[in-house]
Amino acid sequence: MFNFEQVDVWQRVIEFLQQLINGLALGSILALIALGYTMVYGILRFINFAHGDIFMLGAFAGFYLAPKIAAVLPTPSIWAGLAVMGISMMICAAIGVVIERFAYRPLRRSPKLAVLITAIGVSLFLEYTGQLVFGAAPKKFPDLIPVYPLTQFGGLSINSNQVLVLGVTLLLLLALKFITLKTKIGTAMRALSFNPEAAALMGINTDFVISFTFALGSALAAAAGILYAISYPAIDPLMGILPGLKAFVAAVLGGIGNLPGAALGGLIIGVTETLVSGYISSTYRDAIAFGVLILILLIKPSGLLGKKEVEKV
Amino acid sequence: MRFRHAKLLLLVALGLSLLVSLGADRIDAYVLFVLYNIGIYIILAVSLNLINGYTGQFSLGHAGFMAVGGYTAAVITNQFGALNPFASGALFFGALLAGGLLAAVAGLLVGLPTLRLKGDYLAIVTLGFGEIIRVIFQNMDRVGGARGLSVMHGYTNFFWTFGMAAVTVYVVTALVHSTYGRGFIAVRDDEIAAEAMGINTTKYKVTAFVVGAFFAGIAGGLYAHSTQFLTPGGFNFMQSIAIVVMVILGGMGNTPGVILAAILLTLLPEGLRWMAGVEHLPGIAKMHPLGWIGDTRMIIYSLLLIVLMLTRPQGLFIWRRKFRNAPP
Amino acid sequence: MTATATIENDLLKAERLTIRFGGLTAVSNLDLLIRRNELVGLIGPNGAGKTTVFNLITGVYQPAEGEILFDGQSVVGSKPYRITARGIARTFQNIRLFSSLSVFDNVRTVFHLHLRGDVRHALWRGRAFLDEEKSIADRVVELLEIFHLEKLRDAPAKSLSYGDQRRLEIVRALAAQPKLLLLDEPAAGMNANEKTDLMRLIQFIKDRFRISVLLVEHDMQVVMGICERIVVLDYGVKIAEGTPDEVRKNPKVVAAYLGD
Numbered sequence: 090m091f092n093f094e095q096v097d098v099w100q101r102v103i104e105f106l107q108q109l110i111n112g113l114a115l116g117s118i119l120a121l122i123a124l125g126y127t128m129v130y131g132i133l134r135f136i137n138f139a140h141g142d143i144f145m146l147g148a149f150a151g152f153y154l155a156p157k158i159a160a161v162l163p164t165p166s167i168w169a170g171l172a173v174m175g176i177s178m179m180i181c182a183a184i185g186v187v188i189e190r191f192a193y194r195p196l197r198r199s200p201k202l203a204v205l206i207t208a209i210g211v212s213l214f215l216e217y218t219g220q221l222v223f224g225a226a227p228k229k230f231p232d233l234i235p236v237y238p239l240t241q242f243g244g245l246s247i248n249s250n251q252v253l254v255l256g257v258t259l260l261l262l263l264a265l266k267f268i269t270l271k272t273k274i275g276t277a278m279r280a281l282s283f284n285p286e287a288a289a290l291m292g293i294n295t296d297f298v299i300s301f302t303f304a305l306g307s308a309l310a311a312a313a314g315i316l317y318a319i320s321y322p323a324i325d326p327l328m329g330i331l332p333g334l335k336a337f338v339a340a341v342l343g344g345i346g347n348l349p350g351a352a353l354g355g356l357i358i359g360v361t362e363t364l365v366s367g368y369i370s371s372t373y374r375d376a377i378a379f380g381v382l383i384l385i386l387l388i389k390p391s392g393l394l395g396k397k398e399v400e401k402v
Numbered sequence: 403m404r405f406r407h408a409k410l411l412l413l414v415a416l417g418l419s420l421l422v423s424l425g426a427d428r429i430d431a432y433v434l435f436v437l438y439n440i441g442i443y444i445i446l447a448v449s450l451n452l453i454n455g456y457t458g459q460f461s462l463g464h465a466g467f468m469a470v471g472g473y474t475a476a477v478i479t480n481q482f483g484a485l486n487p488f489a490s491g492a493l494f495f496g497a498l499l500a501g502g503l504l505a506a507v508a509g510l511l512v513g514l515p516t517l518r519l520k521g522d523y524l525a526i527v528t529l530g531f532g533e534i535i536r537v538i539f540q541n542m543d544r545v546g547g548a549r550g551l552s553v554m555h556g557y558t559n560f561f562w563t564f565g566m567a568a569v570t571v572y573v574v575t576a577l578v579h580s581t582y583g584r585g586f587i588a589v590r591d592d593e594i595a596a597e598a599m600g601i602n603t604t605k606y607k608v609t610a611f612v613v614g615a616f617f618a619g620i621a622g623g624l625y626a627h628s629t630q631f632l633t634p635g636g637f638n639f640m641q642s643i644a645i646v647v648m649v650i651l652g653g654m655g656n657t658p659g660v661i662l663a664a665i666l667l668t669l670l671p672e673g674l675r676w677m678a679g680v681e682h683l684p685g686i687a688k689m690h691p692l693g694w695i696g697d698t699r700m701i702i703y704s705l706l707l708i709v710l711m712l713t714r715p716q717g718l719f720i721w722r723r724k725f726r727n728a729p730p
Numbered sequence: 731m732t733a734t735a736t737i738e739n740d741l742l743k744a745e746r747l748t749i750r751f752g753g754l755t756a757v758s759n760l761d762l763l764i765r766r767n768e769l770v771g772l773i774g775p776n777g778a779g780k781t782t783v784f785n786l787i788t789g790v791y792q793p794a795e796g797e798i799l800f801d802g803q804s805v806v807g808s809k810p811y812r813i814t815a816r817g818i819a820r821t822f823q824n825i826r827l828f829s830s831l832s833v834f835d836n837v838r839t840v841f842h843l844h845l846r847g848d849v850r851h852a853l854w855r856g857r858a859f860l861d862e863e864k865s866i867a868d869r870v871v872e873l874l875e876i877f878h879l880e881k882l883r884d885a886p887a888k889s890l891s892y893g894d895q896r897r898l899e900i901v902r903a904l905a906a907q908p909k910l911l912l913l914d915e916p917a918a919g920m921n922a923n924e925k926t927d928l929m930r931l932i933q934f935i936k937d938r939f940r941i942s943v944l945l946v947e948h949d950m951q952v953v954m955g956i957c958e959r960i961v962v963l964d965y966g967v968k969i970a971e972g973t974p975d976e977v978r979k980n981p982k983v984v985a986a987y988l989g990d
Contacts, residue, residue, distance in 0.1 A: 217701045
């Protein structure tokens with residue numbers, strides 16, 4: 090009798106750990122997308138609604154690249170995966186720059202709402218064009234990377250994919266940190282988000298820095314798209330909507346404009362969502378992100394790590 | 403002074419809606435359906451304009467209020483079988499009001515966070531509320547959950563749709579065109595100054611949300627009894643965004659412009675659908691078939707949206723209003 | 731003067747007013763008295779805490795310690811809009827008009843404080859409503875005429891010249907029918923001629939509406955020219971108080987302004 094109960098408790102712990110790891114993997118993908126939102130917001134103070142669709146394009150770029158890469162590199166393998174991810178990141182970086190140049194830049198002095206609506210237009214454009222070009226039906230993402238089960242210890246199953254997702258995210262976060270803190274362009278980005286006028290007066294090429302920010306954010310979204318597609322292999326042109334929305338929530342949750350905040354927010358949303366759908370109800374899953382957000386904003390209106398902006402009277 | 407005869411205008415509008423309604427059986431059913439949609443979107447856009455346009459709050463959750471009103475009204479009328487025209491009219495009116503009131507309560511709940519949040523934060527929280535409302539309906543077996551809810555009666559007609567649209571326009575315009583109502587615009591222009599000038603900004607913001615949500619709820623009821631089928635997915639955030647787009651294209655805080663934008667943006671997809679259906683444009687022989695529009699309809703819509711914003715970011719219909727500043 | 735007479739004559743009395751932002755004590759132990767129909771100047775170097783005092787009186791900030799009595803009753807803890815309704819109106823250092831509203835509407839909006847009817851009136855638009863709106867319109871026009879702004883009544887506030895905007899802000903504050911008017915650096919950005927006009931205007935307002943004025947100002951010429959009494963702040967502490975002449979000669983004031 091006693092033994093049974095012990096097993097029961099042990100299984101609960103294992104189950105919880107399992108949910109936690111799943112949540113962290115999902116959360117780190119959301120974090121990668123959230124970073125793009127928060128970087129653009131930090132510099133231009135506007136919500137780039139089309140960002141979730143860049144994530145979708147990243148996954149589709151991977152889908153079409155994979156057969157080409159397979160002709161050159163042995164697939165599935167880590168190298169094929171990295172090659173696909175790298176090229177897909179470059180493609181999406183270019184797309185992000187083009188979108189900014191033609192859809193957002195002409196509106197830089199317009200009301201923020203006009204830019205927001207334009208971003209929504211771009212988002213719809215990418216989704217519907219995606220449906221026309223890629224087809225509306227979900228597609229099976231090819232096996233790019235070999236998957237090994239790492240442990241089956243006591244029912245806890247961790248596979249190489251989950252470790253890979255966490256590892257790649259961590260590497261990209263470190264790279265981003267390096268870029269923003271240690272490079273010239275990163276310093277310019279921070280200057281611009283601090284005070285755009287002053288930055289321009291100090292000779293910073295505002296247009297270039299903004300383009301670079303979009304490139305960086307879009308590349309991260311593309312990486313997230315590939316990682317997502319590896320974990321959840323059915324991809325479709327509307328797949329960016331919900332993760333995009335949740336990632337945006339994550340960015341606001343962490344304090345929009347704040348890079349560590351976006352990463353933290355992504356992890357919180359991912360873990361909470363996984364735990365709730367595991368323990369309470371999976372049908373309420375999509376409402377969880379917002380529930381958490383509303384709760385935290387009501388307590389701390391500027392987000393977890395955001396600075397309170399006091400309007401001077 | 404143009405708002406002096408407001409009440410008379412409202413009565414004329416109601417009378418006209420009734421007249422058209424009586425002759426509605428001569429109108430093609432599809433045309434009628436599109437007309438109802440126009441009326442419903444006018445209500446939605448004009449009521450959202452009170453929140454986003456006049457009061458300067460950024461709500462992205464209008465579809466949520468619409469859902470509350472739609473489901474409430476539908477559940478009420480579904481309780482009843484066939485009724486004589488008078489009884490069904492009274493029932494429908496009551497159901498619409500109930501839907502509006504419940505939506506107004508939801509508006510109060512969403513309006514309360516506005517006390518602490520501004521701008522993008524408010525936008526995302528209202529969006530979140532809208533999505534939460536949708537997910538709640540999705541999980542409510544009583545109203546069919548994700549499968550949807552059949553609405554038994556097609557009570558929506560021309561009178562109710564455009565009568566309610568006229569009432570919405572009247573209420574929002576009457577509110578704003580008064581000494582009391584200038585406070586909404588004052589809150590938008592400068593909240594700190596408004597508070598310093600004795601305006602209870604909290605009350606104004608919540609009032610805007612409650613009134614706006616009430617009419618969104620009415621629109622939801624009309625929508626439910628026009629399509630006769632409700633799914634939670636029909637009230638997702640894209641629906642909210644479609645309404646926001648109407649307000650912005652019409653010009654924030656410009657009711658006539660917002661009405662025009664609601665009409666145009668409702669007709670646009672229908673027009674494209676029609677163009678896709680015809681072999682050749684009338685009058686022009688040997689035109690290329692326009693069947694491709696069918697596939698690219700929404701792409702054209704999104705491109706138009708982008709181009710419109712790039713060329714007229716202040717809204718399509720901002721023109722100088724001569725009497726804008728006159729007392730009522 | 732007997733004690734009761736003094737109390738009746740006191741319009742605003744702040745005692746031991748203190749507020750801290752983080753580690754910084756922005757205003758410390760400030761006593762401030764404004765009598766009825768008195769024009770008091772509040773001066774001090776940049777960052778002395780003058781505007782903070784305004785924000786404390788109008789309820790934008792809450793004092794950490796101290797009490798503010800207005801007409802014998804505390805205003806501490808009241809919301810800004812309630813304080814305005816009780817008779818304290820202000821202008822802002824950086825002009826804060828309702829920029830999209832017309833000159834007329836900027837003033838008219840404030841009259842909602844004196845409305846008898848509420849939303850229902852506005853919706854029903856009956857006789858009572860129209861009469862009330864008409865009488866408000868008359869009073870707004872009357873105010874605009876006094877300040878020579880009637881020709882601009884339909885112009886959006888943002889289209890006005892800087893000087894007109896400053897004037898409109900004062901008119902808007904007066905529409906609240908205050909007993910105490912707080913003016914936050916009204917002379918900022920004005921040339922010598924405009925400053926002379928402004929001094930006349932403030933004097934005129936005080937006499938015509940029989941109200942008290944608390945004037946925060948950087949410009950010595952303006953303050954010395956019209957104020958009956960001057961309070962000098964430095965680093966949130968009152969360092970001097972008295973007539974313009976007394977203050978001008980006070981060595982502490984000279985030191986504060988010349989930077990020790």
